[in-house]
Amino acid sequence: MFKSPSRRGRQPYLEPQEAKRRRLERYRLRRKQMVNIGTEIDRWQQLKSELGFDKDTCLAKFLLDYYRSHHVSTTLLSDPKARRELVHHKRKDESSNASSTSSLENQSEQCVRSSLMITFPQRTPLQLSAVGLSTVDSDTDMEHDKDSMEFVEDSVDVTEYLLPDNCISSKLMDCTVEEEVLNIINNEVVSGEEESIQVPVASTPDKSICSMRTGIVYDTCLMSLAKKAFSRCEHLNCNGKIDLELQIVATAMKVVSHCCHGHTSIWWSQPLLKGAPAGNILLVSSIVLSGNNYRKIALMFKFLNMCPVSYQSFFKTQKSYVQPSVTNFWKKMQGKHFLELTHPLVVLGDQSNNSCVSSERYLTYTMMDNCTHKILDVQVIDAREGARRLRNLETSGFQRAFQCLVKNNLYVSEIVTDADSQLLSMMKSKYPNILHQLDLWHGIRAVHERISKAVASSNNKDLQPWISDIIKHFIYCCQHSNGDVNTLMARWRSILHHTVNVHEWQLGDGSTAASCEHGHLSDKEIKDKQWLTAGSPAHHALREVVYDKWLTSHLNYFVQARVTNELESFNNHIQMYAAQNFTYDYEDYQVRTLLAAIDYNAHVDREYQRNADGEIVYHRIFSKRRNHWRTAPAKVQKQYHHFETLREDMVKAVRSKDADRQLPRGSGTRGRRVPT
Numbered sequence: 001m002f003k004s005p006s007r008r009g010r011q012p013y014l015e016p017q018e019a020k021r022r023r024l025e026r027y028r029l030r031r032k033q034m035v036n037i038g039t040e041i042d043r044w045q046q047l048k049s050e051l052g053f054d055k056d057t058c059l060a061k062f063l064l065d066y067y068r069s070h071h072v073s074t075t076l077l078s079d080p081k082a083r084r085e086l087v088h089h090k091r092k093d094e095s096s097n098a099s100s101t102s103s104l105e106n107q108s109e110q111c112v113r114s115s116l117m118i119t120f121p122q123r124t125p126l127q128l129s130a131v132g133l134s135t136v137d138s139d140t141d142m143e144h145d146k147d148s149m150e151f152v153e154d155s156v157d158v159t160e161y162l163l164p165d166n167c168i169s170s171k172l173m174d175c176t177v178e179e180e181v182l183n184i185i186n187n188e189v190v191s192g193e194e195e196s197i198q199v200p201v202a203s204t205p206d207k208s209i210c211s212m213r214t215g216i217v218y219d220t221c222l223m224s225l226a227k228k229a230f231s232r233c234e235h236l237n238c239n240g241k242i243d244l245e246l247q248i249v250a251t252a253m254k255v256v257s258h259c260c261h262g263h264t265s266i267w268w269s270q271p272l273l274k275g276a277p278a279g280n281i282l283l284v285s286s287i288v289l290s291g292n293n294y295r296k297i298a299l300m301f302k303f304l305n306m307c308p309v310s311y312q313s314f315f316k317t318q319k320s321y322v323q324p325s326v327t328n329f330w331k332k333m334q335g336k337h338f339l340e341l342t343h344p345l346v347v348l349g350d351q352s353n354n355s356c357v358s359s360e361r362y363l364t365y366t367m368m369d370n371c372t373h374k375i376l377d378v379q380v381i382d383a384r385e386g387a388r389r390l391r392n393l394e395t396s397g398f399q400r401a402f403q404c405l406v407k408n409n410l411y412v413s414e415i416v417t418d419a420d421s422q423l424l425s426m427m428k429s430k431y432p433n434i435l436h437q438l439d440l441w442h443g444i445r446a447v448h449e450r451i452s453k454a455v456a457s458s459n460n461k462d463l464q465p466w467i468s469d470i471i472k473h474f475i476y477c478c479q480h481s482n483g484d485v486n487t488l489m490a491r492w493r494s495i496l497h498h499t500v501n502v503h504e505w506q507l508g509d510g511s512t513a514a515s516c517e518h519g520h521l522s523d524k525e526i527k528d529k530q531w532l533t534a535g536s537p538a539h540h541a542l543r544e545v546v547y548d549k550w551l552t553s554h555l556n557y558f559v560q561a562r563v564t565n566e567l568e569s570f571n572n573h574i575q576m577y578a579a580q581n582f583t584y585d586y587e588d589y590q591v592r593t594l595l596a597a598i599d600y601n602a603h604v605d606r607e608y609q610r611n612a613d614g615e616i617v618y619h620r621i622f623s624k625r626r627n628h629w630r631t632a633p634a635k636v637q638k639q640y641h642h643f644e645t646l647r648e649d650m651v652k653a654v655r656s657k658d659a660d661r662q663l664p665r666g667s668g669t670r671g672r673r674v675p676t
Contacts, residue, residue, distance in 0.1 A: 035060075209271055209278045210647045216304075217253065217269060219246055226255045226267070233259035250309045252277035273654045280309050284317040285650050288588075289326075289595060289643055291577035323591045325650040329642065330594045333601060335408075337374055344413035346370035348564045349401065350439075351394045351418070352571040362589050365397025366570060366597075367405065370416070373566045373604050375597040377404045380590040395422045416562040418442065419554070438557040439564045440478060446554075447474050450545045459537035465530050466499060470542075473498075478561040485556040486511045492555070493546050500539060501531040570600050602642050606635040 014022070035056075037044055044059075053059040226244050233240045240260040247254040253269040270277040287297050294314050301308040309317075352364040361383050367376045379400040381393045398417065405412060414435040417423050419442040427436040451467050454460050473495050481488035490511040497505055503516040532539045545551075577592040577599075578584060584592065609617040618631045 208648065209273070209651055210282070210644060212271075214279065216306075219248070219253065222246065222253055222255070222269065230255070230257050230265075230267075233257070233261070233263050234265065235259060235261075235263040238263060248307050249277055249280070250307050250313075251279040251283055273651065278651075280313070281317055281321070281650075281654060282647065283309055284314050285322050285325075285647055287314070288318055288322050288591065289646060291579075291592065291595065293579065293582050319587065321650045321653050323587055325646055325653060326591045326594055326598070329646055329649065330598055333598060333642075334377070337376070337601070338408045338410060341369065341410060343371070344411050345376075345405075346414045346562070347376065347405070347412050347416070348562070348567045349398055349415060349417045350564050350567045350571065351397060352574055362586065363393040363397060364571075364574060364593055365394065365401050366567060367401045368564075368567045368570065370562070374601045375570060376410075377401045378593055378597050379404075380586070380593055382586055392422075394418075394420060395426060398423060398426075414560070414562075416560075416564060419557075435560075436557065437560050437562045438554065440475070440558055440561050441563065443474065443478065443551070443554070443558045444471055446548070446551055447471055447545065450548055450551070451542075454541035454545060457537075457541070460541045462530065462532055462536065462538040463542060466532070466542075470495060470545075475561070478558045481559045481561070483559045484511070485559055488555050488559055489552070491517075496539070496543055496546060499532045499542060500534040501526065501529075502534075570596070573600055598642055599638075599640075602640075603635075603638050606638070609634045609636055 044056075048056065048059045051059065051062070053062070223244065223246055226246075230242060230244060233242050238259060238261055240263075242257040242259050245256040245258065247256060251270070255267040255269075257265045257267075268277065270279040272278065273281055283297075286292075287294060294308075294311065298308040298311075346369070348368045348370050350366060352366065363381045363383065365379045365381065367378075368374065369376055379397045381397045381400070383393060402412075402415075412434055414437060415427070415431075416437045416439060417427075419438050424436070427434065448467070448471060451463065451470060455464050455467065474492065477488050477491040480491065494512070494516060497503065498516050503518075503521070505514050532542070574593055574596045577596045578589055611617055617634045619634045620629045621632050622629050
């Protein structure tokens with residue numbers, strides 16, 4: 001028992017941990033009673049007053065009972081078994097709940113049935129909106145003790161302040177980064193249900209290998225079928241008895257029949273491509289095209305007691321057929337996109353350097369069209385080319401990607417890159433006719449770093465409440481500079497007047513008005529704001545930040561207020577095909593990067609998901625950098641049409657007789673006999 005000797009009055013009989021646990025249980029119970037009725041809250045309150053219910057639970061019980069009786073009555077006419085079960089349960093419920101039925105509910109029910117003819121629409125689960133307001137029952141008992149209120153305040157989710165007006169965090173589907181990239185719909189697969197697909201037998205021989213259905217076959221089941229199908233030798237004028245032998249070649253099974261007269265016949269469970277089972281080849285392509293790793297898939301096969309493709313055969317098939325097919329597909333997609341670009345381009349450029357073993361060897365530089373958000377070119381640079389200096393690698397990647405655009409006769413009017421000194425120098429010397437801009441994030445970071453350094457001094461503590469406003473002012477100046485650095489500078493230094501509560505001044509430079517651009521400030525706003533004192537140390541520190549040497553010399557790089565958020569999203573997308581914890585050789589890493597670009601371009605124009613009311617559906621994504629949840633509109637599911645085309649091209653390459661590439665002999669593991 002926990003007792004505090006310093007506290008007067010009745011001593012608490014629970015320890016702090018136990019009291020906290022009980023408060024948590026009570027909070028969870030209250031959360032379970034929350035109901036999402038969206039914008040129908042007004043109609044709900046009106047219906048409750050019309051029917052004469054005092055509590056929301058009484059109205060909810062009445063509506064549920066009415067709907068259940070109405071819904072069940074439509075099925076009893078056609079199902080006698082259900083009718084008998086309903087009568088049995090109804091008698092049982094009436095005997096147990098007769099004493100608990102309130103008179104108010106009976107009177108309301110009779111009133112509705114006699115005077116009102118209400119028809120409740122039957123809505124399927126697909127019509128229910130995933131976005132709506134969440135309302136707590138008004139009759140829920142709230143505990144007002146001090147500890148409980150402190151716990152509720154600490155448990156408030158800041159997500160509710162970040163969501164749109166018609167969203168509540170408890171009703172939004174959480175979405176991880178992997179689900180955002182792969183666009184997995186959790187509600188699509190229902191556990192316990194099996195998919196039954198009818199395959200016409202007549203059309204099976206004419207089908208393409210890639211369109212054939214696949215499944216898992218057990219050896220005993222296959223041998224039992226083989227014994228029924230191959231009872232006698234099918235050789236010409238031979239009807240002798242046969243012995244069956246089952247051999248496993250990676251994912252394929254081979255049934256060999258030996259006749260007593262020496263005849264031998266072979267049956268494969270998979271179609272053959274140049275003498276090799278097609279399933280083994282398609283397994284290699286599926287592993288690469290889906291961004292998986294061979295060793296993880298091989299471990300999964302081991303748990304399933306299946307034989308995977310051998311390690312050597314995997315890399316031989318990947319190098320001979322998968323990598324060339326992906327490269328050719330990317331070149332076709334890239335060329336088609338280049339033909340559609342006729343306007344002057346604003347190109348975003350950025351390098352990706354993941355924190356893993358492979359990132360120390362390779363650097364990916366990507367260029368994206370700012371208008372369509374499609375990837376224009378991707379270059380993978382080996383670190384050994386630049387003596388492992390990342391700046392040299394970034395410059396080399398930029399030059400290769402830009403030369404690709406020049407060779408395809410694309411007119412680039414503006415380029416947005418990182419604030420790298422070598423890139424800045426190269427753009428000034430080699431490409432003076434192209435407008436060079438920096439990502440606005442670099443300017444924001446520069447302002448934030450200099451203000452934070454100034455606030456660290458004890459004399460400048462008055463500048464602390466102004467940090468957020470100063471950064472927002474810098475963003476506003478960049479967005480409204482109209483491409484003129486003088487206008488940007490004039491607006492930027494006006495913060496020196498505003499922070500000391502001076503909103504109009506006499507001397508101006510002619511670029512902008514000699515006044516602040518905000519509206520009239522009320523007396524309450526002026527009183528609540530912590531204004532600086534002109535000439536104070538904090539005001540002097542702010543002046544040094546505004547007239548910082550690096551910032552003022554680079555303001556011309558922020559006049560267009562360009563951001564590279566979409567390009568950063570693609571850099572994260574690469575990790576879904578080239579994971580951080582695995583190493584790849586140069587060709588494999590390059591192909592996986594191209595697959596990320598193909599996937600990104602193929603699905604960048606997807607529409608947003610909408611509910612039955614036509615509203616956009618949102619989901620929650622957790623930001624590790626900012627340590628909070630944010631909302632994002634959910635897009636429709638990906639279709640992966642390019643995946644089918646890639647596999648078809650690879651199968652054609654395997655079947656081509658004049659191809660220089662030869663299918664490796666070990667495209668499957670060595671045949672293993674299974675006792676029958």
